[in-house]
Structure formats: C-alpha cells, structure tokens
Amino acid sequence: MLHIFKPDLKVDFVSKFKWGIFFSLFLIFLGLASLIVKNGFKVGIEFKGGTALILQVKNNLGTGEVRSLLEKSNYFKHMTIENYGNVNGQYLIEIPISKVNNDILNAEIAKAFEKYGPGSYQILKVNVIGPKIGSDFAKKAIIAVVLSLLGILIYIAIRFKFNFAVASVVSLVHDVLITLGFLSLFNYELTLDVIAALLTIVGYSVNDTVIIFDRIREKLRNNPKLSKIDAINTGISETLSRTIITSSTVIVVTLILFLFGGSVLRGMSFALLVGFITGTYSSIFIAPPVLFLFKGPLLPEAKKQEVASEEMFKRSYKIE
Amino acid sequence: MKQSDWFKLFLVIVVFVIFGAYAVDAFLPQQTLENLPSFMPKKVINLGLDLKGGTHLTLEVETDKAIAGILQQASENLKKQFDNAKIAYNTVEVNAKKTSIDVTLMDPNDINRALDLIQSNFGNFETKTIGSSIIMTLKPKIALNMQKEAVNQAVGVIRNRIDQFGVAEPTVVTSSSRDIVVELPGISDPERAIKLIGQTAVLELHLVDDSVNVENALNGQLPPDDEVLYQIIKNPTTGEITKVPIVVKKAPVVTGSMIKKANVTFSSQTNQPVVSFELNSQGTQAFAQFTSTHVGKRLAIVLDNTVYSAPVIREPILNGSGEISGDFTVRQAHDLAIVLRSGSLPAPVKVLEKTVIGPTLGKDSIKSATLAIIIGSIAVFLFMVVYYRLFGLLADFALMFNLLIILGTLAMLGATLTLPGIAGMALTVGMSVDTNVLIFDQFGTETIKGFAITLAIGLIANMFTAITFTKVIYDALFSNKSLKKLSI
Numbered sequence: 167m168l169h170i171f172k173p174d175l176k177v178d179f180v181s182k183f184k185w186g187i188f189f190s191l192f193l194i195f196l197g198l199a200s201l202i203v204k205n206g207f208k209v210g211i212e213f214k215g216g217t218a219l220i221l222q223v224k225n226n227l228g229t230g231e232v233r234s235l236l237e238k239s240n241y242f243k244h245m246t247i248e249n250y251g252n253v254n255g256q257y258l259i260e261i262p263i264s265k266v267n268n269d270i271l272n273a274e275i276a277k278a279f280e281k282y283g284p285g286s287y288q289i290l291k292v293n294v295i296g297p298k299i300g301s302d303f304a305k306k307a308i309i310a311v312v313l314s315l316l317g318i319l320i321y322i323a324i325r326f327k328f329n330f331a332v333a334s335v336v337s338l339v340h341d342v343l344i345t346l347g348f349l350s351l352f353n354y355e356l357t358l359d360v361i362a363a364l365l366t367i368v369g370y371s372v373n374d375t376v377i378i379f380d381r382i383r384e385k386l387r388n389n390p391k392l393s394k395i396d397a398i399n400t401g402i403s404e405t406l407s408r409t410i411i412t413s414s415t416v417i418v419v420t421l422i423l424f425l426f427g428g429s430v431l432r433g434m435s436f437a438l439l440v441g442f443i444t445g446t447y448s449s450i451f452i453a454p455p456v457l458f459l460f461k462g463p464l465l466p467e468a469k470k471q472e473v474a475s476e477e478m479f480k481r482s483y484k485i486e
Numbered sequence: 487m488k489q490s491d492w493f494k495l496f497l498v499i500v501v502f503v504i505f506g507a508y509a510v511d512a513f514l515p516q517q518t519l520e521n522l523p524s525f526m527p528k529k530v531i532n533l534g535l536d537l538k539g540g541t542h543l544t545l546e547v548e549t550d551k552a553i554a555g556i557l558q559q560a561s562e563n564l565k566k567q568f569d570n571a572k573i574a575y576n577t578v579e580v581n582a583k584k585t586s587i588d589v590t591l592m593d594p595n596d597i598n599r600a601l602d603l604i605q606s607n608f609g610n611f612e613t614k615t616i617g618s619s620i621i622m623t624l625k626p627k628i629a630l631n632m633q634k635e636a637v638n639q640a641v642g643v644i645r646n647r648i649d650q651f652g653v654a655e656p657t658v659v660t661s662s663s664r665d666i667v668v669e670l671p672g673i674s675d676p677e678r679a680i681k682l683i684g685q686t687a688v689l690e691l692h693l694v695d696d697s698v699n700v701e702n703a704l705n706g707q708l709p710p711d712d713e714v715l716y717q718i719i720k721n722p723t724t725g726e727i728t729k730v731p732i733v734v735k736k737a738p739v740v741t742g743s744m745i746k747k748a749n750v751t752f753s754s755q756t757n758q759p760v761v762s763f764e765l766n767s768q769g770t771q772a773f774a775q776f777t778s779t780h781v782g783k784r785l786a787i788v789l790d791n792t793v794y795s796a797p798v799i800r801e802p803i804l805n806g807s808g809e810i811s812g813d814f815t816v817r818q819a820h821d822l823a824i825v826l827r828s829g830s831l832p833a834p835v836k837v838l839e840k841t842v843i844g845p846t847l848g849k850d851s852i853k854s855a856t857l858a859i860i861i862g863s864i865a866v867f868l869f870m871v872v873y874y875r876l877f878g879l880l881a882d883f884a885l886m887f888n889l890l891i892i893l894g895t896l897a898m899l900g901a902t903l904t905l906p907g908i909a910g911m912a913l914t915v916g917m918s919v920d921t922n923v924l925i926f927d928q929f930g931t932e933t934i935k936g937f938a939i940t941l942a943i944g945l946i947a948n949m950f951t952a953i954t955f956t957k958v959i960y961d962a963l964f965s966n967k968s969l970k971k972l973s974i
Contacts, residue, residue: 220847268842269677290847292676292840299544299838359906370917412920415869419862419916423909426861428854430536430847431909438913 176403179450180395186451190340197347204350210357211293213307215300216262220290221275223255225282232257239274241266248353251429256290264296307361314368315339322372326379327465333456334375337448341371345441354433363437370416371445374409375453381405382454386465394464398454413446502887505894512897529897532655534904537852539845540671541679545835547640547664549633552833553624554584556632560608560622561587567607573600587611587622594618633664636832641666644683646828651682651821665838676840678821684835686790687825689742689763691773691808692734694784694796703733711736715786717793720813732793734786739776744769748826750819753811759819762809763826770806778802789822855908862912866919885918 201207211218223232229247236242242261250258271292279287315335323331342364349356382401386392392400420442424435457464511519512531519528535542557580564587565578574592581588591600597618604613604622611622624632637660644666645658657669673679695712703714713736716729747764765773777785777799786796787810794812814822866885870878892911896903 222846267677268675268840288844288846289842290844292842294837294840296836296838298546362906366913373920408920411873412917415866415919416913416916418865419912422862422865423855423858423912425858426854427858427909427912428851430851430905431855431858434906434909 171403171407175406176400177406179399179402179454183451183455186447187455190344190448190452193344194340194347197344197350200347200350207346207350208353208355209304210355210360211260211295211300212358213300213304213356214262215264215295215297216260217264217266217271217295218258218260218291218293219271220250221257221259222288222290223257224286226255229257232259235278236275239278241271241274242278251432253429256429264294264300266294268292268294303358307358310361311342311364311368314365318368318372322376322379326383329457329460329464330379330383332460333453334372334379336456337375337453338368338371340448340452341367341441341444344444345437348440349433349437352436354436357433359431359434360437363434363441366438367441367445370442371449374413374446374449377408378402378405378449378454383465394458397464398457402450402454409446409450413442417442417446501891505891505898507894508897509890509893512893527897529900531893531896532900532902533848533852534902534907535669535671535841535843535848536905537848537903538671539674539843539848540669541673541676542839542841542843543668543670543676543680543683543837544661544839545644545666545668545684546838547637547666547832548834548836549636549664550584550833552636553629553632554580555833557584557587557624560611564589564604564608564622567603568600571599571603573603585623589620589622591618591620637664637666639832640835643829643831644668647682647824650824650828651679666835672845674842674844676842678817680837680840682821682825684837685822685825685831686834687742687822687830688790689745689810689826689830690738690788691740692736692738692786692788693776693780694786695733695735696784698733700731700733704731708733715788715791715793717786717796730793732786732796734788734793738788739785740765740769740773742826742830744772745826748823750816750823751809753809756811758811759814759816760809760811761814761819761823761826762807765806765808767806770804773806773808774802774804777804851905852908855905855912859908859912859915863915866915870919881919885915888914888918 221232227235229249233245233247236245236247236259241263242259244262246260248258250256272289275287275289276284315338318338319331319335321331322334345364345367346356349360354360378401381404382397385397385400417439420435420439423431424439427435508527508529511522511527512529514522516530519530522528561578561580565575568575568578573596576590576592578587578589580586589600591597594617597615597620600620601613601615604611604620608622610624610628612625614621614623641658641660645656648656648658648668648670653670653673655671657667659667661667668679668683670679692715695709698709698712699707700714702708703712708714712733714731714733716731719728719730720726721728744765745763746766746769748761749763750759751762752758753760781799781801784796784798787794787808789810794810810822863885867882870881870885872878874881889911892914895901896907
C-alpha cells in the first residue's frame with residue numbers, strides 16, 4: 167500500500183540516460199531557437215524601466231481595438247499590448263517611458279475611451295519604473311540566481327563530495343534553462359515573480375536530487391563492492407515511489423494555482439509548473455549521468471578498498 | 487510512551503493553542519477583537535498592497551545635494567573666519583563636482599596659520615596642500631554618517647507629512663542606503679502624494695536688493711552676496727506663465743526651521759486661499775528686529791528657490807506671522823501647510839518607482855488565490871486519505887496544523903501577507919506530502935512499536951520549522967536525516 171511500485175523494483179535507468187540527455191538537449195535547443203526567433207527574452211517592466219498598466223475593458227474590445235483607441239495619445243505611441251493572464255478583457259499595456267505623470271496618464275486614457283463612457287474601462291494597476299531601479303533589479307536577480315547555485319554547490323560538496331555537487335548544479339542549471347526556454351516559447355514575461363519562481367525551482371529540484379544521491383551513497387556505504395551502475399540504478403529505483411508521489415502532489419497543486427490562481431499569479435505559476443516537472447525529471451535523468459563524467463569511485467570511502475578489489479567487482483559485474 | 491514523547495505531545499498542544507489563537511484572531515473583525523479578554527492576542531495579518539490596493543513609491547534621497555549644501559555652508563563660514571584671522575585668500579569655493587572646498591591663499595606664508603585654523607574649527611574635514619592651495623574634503627566616515635543622517639531625517643519628515651495628510655497604516659522605511667520605500671494603502675492619486683512627500687519645502691525670507699539693476703545682474707554683474715531668483719507669475723486672464731527675475735540677498739532673514747504653525751486661510755483682498763504661518767520665538771525676534779530696520783524695503787518669500795511673492799515691509803512685524811500667497815487651490819494650500827509644518831527635507835528626493843494598484847485587482851487576486859488553495863488542499867487531503875488511510879488522515883491534520891502555524895506566525899510577527907505569499911502557502915500544502923512520504927516509507931521498512939503517536943508527533947514536530955515555504959524546501963533536505971534520530 168505504501169508504494170506505487172514494489173519495494174524490490176529495480177529499473178535499469180542507466181541504459182536510458184542517453185535518451186534523457188537527448189531529450190533535454192532537444193528542449194534546451196527548442197528554447198534557444200525561440201529566444202533567437204523572438205530576439206531575446208520578453209523582459210518585464212521592472213527590469214527595463216518604463217510604464218506598465220493593466221486595464222480591464224468592457225464591450226468585448228480586442229487588443230487591436232484597444233490599441234487603436236489608445237494610440238492616438240502621445241503617451242501610447244510606442245505601446246505594446248497583450249492579453250493579461252488569459253482573462254477576458256484584461257490587457258497588459260507597456261510603454262517605454264518612465265517619466266509619466268499619473269494624472270495626465272489617467273486623463274489620456276479617459277479621453278481614449280470617451281465614446282464608450284467612463285464606466286467602460288478600469289485601470290487595475292499602473293507601474294512606473296525608472297531606468298536606474300530597473301537595471302538594479304536585473305543585477306540583483308542575476309546575483310540571486312548565481313548565488314543560490316553557488317551556495318548549493320558548496321553545501322553539497324561539503325555534505326557529499328565534489329562530484330555529487332557538480333552533478334546537482336548541472337541538473338539545476340538544466341532546470342533553469344528549460345524553464346527559461348519555455349517562458350520564451352509560451353510568451354511569458356520575465357518578471358520579479360518569475361525570478362522568485364526560478365529560485366524556488368532550484369530549491370525544490372535540489373531536494374529531489376539530494377534524496378536520490380543520499381540513497382545512492384547509502385547503497386555504496388552498505389556495500390562498497392557495488393558498481394557505479396548498480397548503485398545508481400538501485401538508488402533511483404528505491405526512491406522512485408517517493409519521487410513520483412511527492413512530485414505529483416506538488417505539480418498538481420501548482421497546476422491548480424496556474425489554472426485558478428488568477429491573472430497576477432499566472433506567469434509565476436507557469437514557471438513553477440515547468441520547473442517542478444523538469445526538476446523531478448532531471449534528478450533522475452540528468453544529475454546521475456553527470457556522476458559518470460568523474461573518473462574513479464563515487465565515494466572517498468571506496469578508495470580504501472584498494473584498486474584491486476575495485477577491479478574485482480568490475481569483473482564480477484561483467485560476469486553478471 | 488516514553489517520557490520524551492509525552493514532552494513532545496505537551497509541546498505540540500502548547501504550540502497548537504498559541505499559534506491557533508493568533509491565527510484565528512487574525513481573521514476576526516475588529517469589533518469582535520475589542521470585546522475579547524485582554525490575554526487574547528489582538529494582532530491581525532496585514533495584507534500587502536498587491537492585495538488591498540494603494541500606492542507604492544521608491545524614492546531616492548539625493549544625499550550628494552545634502553553634502554553640497556553642507557560644503558557651501560562650511561565655505562561661507564571659512565571665509566568669515568579667514569577675514570577675522572586676517573588671512574588673505576584668492577578663492578574659497580566648493581569645486582564643480584561638489585565634493586571639496588578649494589582654498590587658494592594670497593600669501594603662501596599664511597599656509598600654516600590657515601591649516602591650524604581649519605584643523606581646530608573644521609574637524610570634519612581632511613586637508614591636502616598643494617603650494618598655496620588647500621583642498622578640504624569631508625572625512626569619509628563623517629560624509630557617510632551625514633548621508634545616513636540625511637536619509638533618516640527624510641524618513642522622519644516624510645512620515646510626519648503622511649501622518650498629517652491622514653493615511654491609515656502607511657509604511658515609510660529605508661530600503662537601501664539611499665532609498666526610501668513608502669506604501670500608502672488605499673491611496674490611488676500618486677501625483678498628489680508625490681508632491682506632498684517629495685517637496686523639499688525649504689522656506690526662506692530674503693531681502694530684495696533693489697539697488698542692483700536686474701538686467702545687469704543677469705549679465706553677470708552681481709554683488710558676491712546676492713543671487714538671482716525667479717518669481718513665477720500666471721496671467722489670470724490668459725493663463726500665460728512668465729518668470730520674473732528678482733535679485734535678493736543670499737543670506738536669509740528667516741528660515742523654515744523657525745516656523746511654528748502653518749494653516750490655510752483666505753486672503754482678505756482676493757479671497758483666494760493662502761498659507762499663513764507663525765514663527766517660533768527665535769524667528770519672531772529675528773523677524774521683528776529685521777523688519778524694524780528695513781521698513782520700505784521688499785521682502786521675498788522664497789519656497790524651494792522660487793519666489794512666491796515679494797511684498798513691501800510697511801511697518802515692523804512684531805508678532806512673527808506672515809503669509810504665502812500664490813495661485814493655490816484650497817487643496818494645494820492645504821498640502822503646502824502640511825509640508826511647512828512638518829519641516830523641510832534635508833535633500834531633494836527623486837521618484838525611482840511608483841506603482842498604483844486599484845482595489846479590484848487585489849480583491850480578485852485574493853478570491854482566486856484562496857480558491858486555488860482550497861482546491862489544492864482538498865486534492866492533497868483526499869490523496870493522503872486514499873493512499874495512506876488512517877495515517878493519511880493523521881498527516882492531513884498535521885498539514886492543517888502546518889497552515890495554522892504559518893498564519894499564526896504571520897500574525898505574531900505583524901508580517902504582511904502578499905499574493906506570492908498565498909501562492910507559497912499553496913505550495914507548502916503540496917510539498918509537505920514529501921515529509922510524510924519519507925516518514926511513512928521509513929516506517930514501512932522497519933518493525934516498530936507504539937509507532938502511531940510517535941509518528942504523529944514526528945510529523946507535527948517536523949512541521950514546526952516549516953514556517954515559510956522556502957524553509958520547507960530546505961527542511962526537506964534534512965528531513966530524511968533527522969528520521970534516523972526519531973525513536974520509532
């Protein structure tokens with residue numbers, strides 16, 4: 167009852183690693199292609215400076231209609247407009263000006279919607295970001311993500327070994343890359359919320375990876391003669407139930423947040439959703455393969471067993 | 487059960503009662519709260535601006551300008567002291583970058599006397615000597631303190647202005663060394679707020695120097711102790727704005743720091759709103775003395791380097807009162823009175839960021855995020871019961887307990903709940919299954935006695951630390967370690 171799979175289940179994951187790596191490279195490539203086609207990330211106003219407003223519009227006006235209404239005003243000459251958070255009649259409008267007087271802005275919008283009457287629209291949010299604070303935010307966001315990865319690298323290097331630390335960080339970078347690629351593919355903006363989501367993904371994904379690594383290490387400690395391949399296969403297999411149960415509940419909750427959490431949370435919950443799925447997948451198919459890049463035994467303890475004994479169980483593995 | 491288990495159970499109950507009281511009270515209406523006995527906590531969970539709507543401002547205090555002002559003052563002071571000490575100088579002036587005072591002496595032999603004077607009377611400065619020139623800069627530590635002081639002062643002044651303006655539960659805090667974050671719940675007119683908060687409001691009364699021809703002054707023939715300021719005059723019929731230059735004495739007669747009271751009144755002649763002010767005793771004395779000796783001269787009322795009016799002194803003013811007239815609306819006059827009462831900012835502030843969130847967006851956000859938490863929780867709760875049966879139900883209680891602790895902690899700390907915070911709580915629900923699975927897995931592979939209670943306690947004990955969802959993530963890192971220490 168406690169396991170989805172039988173406790174003694176053992177899957178040969180190692181032989182499937184190459185497919186996982188191909189799949190990941192494909193996804194990363196897809197994201198890169200999207201970035202190239204779309205000329206880089208869609209960056210939120212908080213990073214580039216300017217003005218963003220969220221408008222709620224009645225009368226079933228589409229993006230084109232709202233644009234043509236507003237564009238007559240000088241303020242909105244270089245505006246971009248898109249539907250906000252998949253909600254009907256909610257639009258995110260951005261203008262590249264950060265010297266905005268809210269009183270004048272309100273008056274210009276009122277003028278634009280004159281023919282539909284004052285009740286035909288509602289300004290939900292106006293955000294004016296100066297260029298200096300924008301570049302400040304961007305710097306801080308990059309520092310935060312890099313520091314989190316560095317912190318994890320150091321921590322796991324201390325708790326485990328350097329090879330485990332590198333493997334974890336490679337899989338985390340993989341998660342961040344794929345999430346960023348998907349954000350670009352599906353036209354989501356990079357905002358402060360999304361950066362917070364990336365940090366959460368890093369924290370969550372490392373948890374999954376560490377639990378698997380811990381089991382691999384435990385297997386090796388209990389039986390130093392175990393081969394790398396066997397240790398990794400049993401490590402992943404034994405934790406598979408846990409991985410699937412906990413990941414699926416988190417992913418379901420995130421999916422609910424994405425579907426029902428409202429327009430403001432949509433970008434953040436999309437990033438979380440992609441990141442959590444990728445994080446679970448990468449702790450099985452990306453982090454362990456990286457361990458093979460390091461020559462020699464996985465654990466320092468194994469060294470004490472002498473080279474000869476290592477040779478021995480290599481041979482015994484072949485016999486099997 | 488072991489003694490230590492009883493202790494754990496006791497701890498759980500205590501925590502449950504305390505956090506529960508805070509969490510429940512946080513949702514009670516104000517009136518019910520007031521009727522509660524005094525030992526009950528009465529703290530509410532503050533909602534962030536993104537949930538309740540309002541204006542968020544990030545302001546930068548231009549501390550360089552405060553430092554420039556300090557240098558200017560020091561240079562004036564130094565000139566006087568040089569004159570007294572009979573040290574002849576070519577120049578004593580603040581450099582173009584406003585970072586130092588550059589002194590050039592007439593006689594290089596005076597250099598040691600000059601340095602002695604600076605050292606004993608201008609302790610905040612360090613000096614560098616090149617030939618007969620001395621460069622004075624503020625000591626770095628002192629300059630840093632002055633900048634900090636300027637920011638702190640600005641926070642005080644802004645807070646004072648907002649309080650007088652009447653905003654419920656405003657926040658005014660420094661966010662980095664030079665930035666101030668201002669949150670005004672419920673305010674959706676940022677421009678008025680910025681005007682009120684951001685006005686430097688340095689009020690000074692200067693003597694108008696009518697002996698100087700304005701044309702000549704604009705061409706550079708200006709006595710060293712005079713300056714040219716502008717009066718902005720609006721033509722009442724055409725609405726045209728003209729800037730009229732006026733030559734005034736640099737040294738003010740009265741400054742804004744001497745103002746005791748400021749109120750909106752209506753001018754008896756034009757019936758327009760004006761701001762009348764009253765000086766403190768020091769100001770009254772200075773003003774009385776000055777007006778007695780300068781009857782018939784003009785006095786310019788200068789606010790933030792703009793002349794508002796320059797009336798003629800008809801008779802000595804002994805009661806220390808005056809008024810500022812301009813083309814004010816009642817609202818503008820009201821705001822100016824607040825600004826004058828609460829004192830001037832030590833340096834100008836610049837708006838780095840302003841956000842206005844309407845009330846509907848916040849309400850919608852709360853509604854949908856709460857819905858997401860409820861659906862998510864039900865899904866997870868059901869999963870636990872279906873999958874783990876009785877123990878799943880136990881874990882569900884632990885999960886609810888966990889949410890209770892989060893809410894209780896928020897209330898206890900007077901913390902602010904934002905929309906991402908609610909999202910975090912939803913994720914906590916999803917992630918806390920992890921702890922349970924790890925515990926149940928462990929218990930599934932080992933033979934144990936009296937596991938039920940211990941297990942429940944273990945679950946709950948694990949939840950104690952899970953106060954924020956990021957913490958949950960990091961806690962989970964260790965949770966399979968701590969399991970080995972559990973006495974199952």
